[in-house]
Amino acid sequence: MSPSPAERIRLTGTPVGRKVRIAEYGKEIDPLQVEQLHAYGMSPPHIIRVTQQQPMTVVLCDHMELALEHDVARHVWVEEA
């Protein structure tokens, strides 16, 4: 069963090395960037691994590394994989 919204955390708050499941994109993200994220394969409920949080959030999505500025990553909601 999928966790409730209360169990979701921001991608920026995810410890480095942790695998998480993408839950939802906040409406604060520009719709064009949401499309861009889908195109990279970052669609809910896919599992990604956080490899870095500074100076940007870097995630491994399948075998592709993606760097997200914190202004975007903080509005990506994730849950425990």
Next chain:
Amino acid sequence: MNQATLTEHASLAATEQGTTTLALVGHPNVGKSVLFHRLTGTYVNVSNYPGTTVEVARATARFDREMSLLDTPGVLALPSRSDDERATVRALLHEDLRLIVQVGDAKNLRRTLNLTALLAELGVPMVMALNMTDEASARGVTVDTPALAEALGVPVIATVATGGEGIAPLTDALLHARHPAPMLHYDPEIEAVIDQVTAMIAARAPHPRLAARGLAILLLGHDAEVLAWLATRPEGAALVAEIAALAPAIGRDSLPARLARERGRAAEALARTVSQQAAGKDRTLSLLIGQVAVHRVWGWPMLLAVLYVVYLFVGDFGAGTLVGLLEENFFGGILNPAVTALVQNHVTIPWIADLLVGQYGLWTMGMTYALALILPIVTTFFLAFGLLEDSGYFTRLSVIANRMFAAIGLNGRAVLPMVLGLGCVTMATLTTRILHTPRERVITIFLMALAIPCSAQLGVVLGLLGGISFSATVIWAGTMVLVLLSAGWLAGKLVKGRRVPLVTELPPMRMPVLGNVLKKTGGRLKWYLIEVIPLFLLGTLIMFVLDRTGALPWIIEAGKPLVTGWLGLPPEASAAFVMGFLRRDFGATGLFALSHQLDMVQAVVGMVTITLFVPCIASVMMIAKEQGVRTTALMLAIIMPTAFFVGGVLNHFLRLFF
């Protein structure tokens, strides 16, 4: 018709048109250009970062002289959003396409299939080249290609384009291209809208080759190119308005976002069915090195180390050792005395002899500058540059520099054109098409025109200042960064629009292939010399005429208050600035030739001023092509006074300490 093979299409096309056109389409950085080279023998620039190809390239296939191949810019997704994606959609709309080869990344199958889901709707026969299967294997990814081919209804061929694997099966498969099976049905609410738009297009504005359903999905996704195409049709304007009324937001998300999400789900489902990931093989050395390069602490020492090695190779070895050998020993000691003696013995008209081998002689100045001074510098620079761009390091700079670029209203993506500008500002201006907004493009182009030296100029700067002291080079570099940030900050305030936060792919770090680096270096040198030698000869001729007519001494005298008074340079430096109007590196070389007359402050001030000076003619023309004449004129009107203002301020500031 759905099961028609390419053989039928090809014969039809050959009858009607004489040739069959085939397009390579795929995500950025998946090997389309390498495959294009393999299939046509035509080399287009290939690098390890997204956005290397920003225009469509065309060549005849090796295996079939009746077949024309198009290498299209990478599309992150369709509908198109950026200029390079629009170029690909334009090719799909306007070329007489009979076949699409989707080039996919085997290790990122889900993403590849996301694009397939849209291409499959276009109604054009397809073949999939599933490339980089070597990298997929190294990461423990296996793809069941027969099962994938069965699911898609098109041939799927595993390839390693860089190693030439799978090329022959791919060319064979082209004869068996088929219309792909649709990968998904959108949810009923969306399907109803798609059906309505499809019917409208099919009835009132059918495309000669592309399926109405594919165009409907692109239109509902707000593809600007399809919209522009539709607007040119007889009933286009009315149709656009009717379609706009049909496509409201459904639910919480916009329609383009929902379409994208559903394609993503379909891609995920199919990828899970046909591929497997071996446990524990997802961490590779390439990944570790890539992570160090963008690490918040270790990324900086790595950057400094890279810059220092480039400085040693280009500034020390290229501009020092090689230029010394060529200019002083070979040209100065052997070739120029021999050419001078030959001309003086055989040319009896003094002014012609002077034009050839005098102070402003076509050989002694024009050719000597181009071949003895510039050639060794750009050769070493292009080699170092080629190694770095093939390694995948450049894209990682965008992560390191993002915060700095945020301060000037850009994001780290602008680093890539700027770094490419260190090779050639003209080509880098074209590369700004990878940026997502007009605002980002205009600011980046302006900053490149102002403060990014091209390879030849950079080499001359490193050669001159490196010969004086390392601190002189550091002062020059620090000043350039300061000008870049200040001008960028100001431009960010003045140019309307908002900043877009950075989301970018980091391509895998790879060991550069020496053959590709050498091929690229050779191509760049050829292009460079073809451009440089005529301009250097023209510049020398202008200098000769100015000298002969007495105008040069007048210019030097007239420029004294500015050049000698404000900049603190010797009067002869005015001639270098006159040369700089043609090319900044020509002007920089003129200052290089005066180096024995310059102290440290003069050398730094001279190089800062000439670096900020007007960009070369080719760059100005490219800026005008991309941004229009008015914007270009405005940029030049800002750049020239800025160069002299900054140079003068630096002169007076440095004189306080040195």
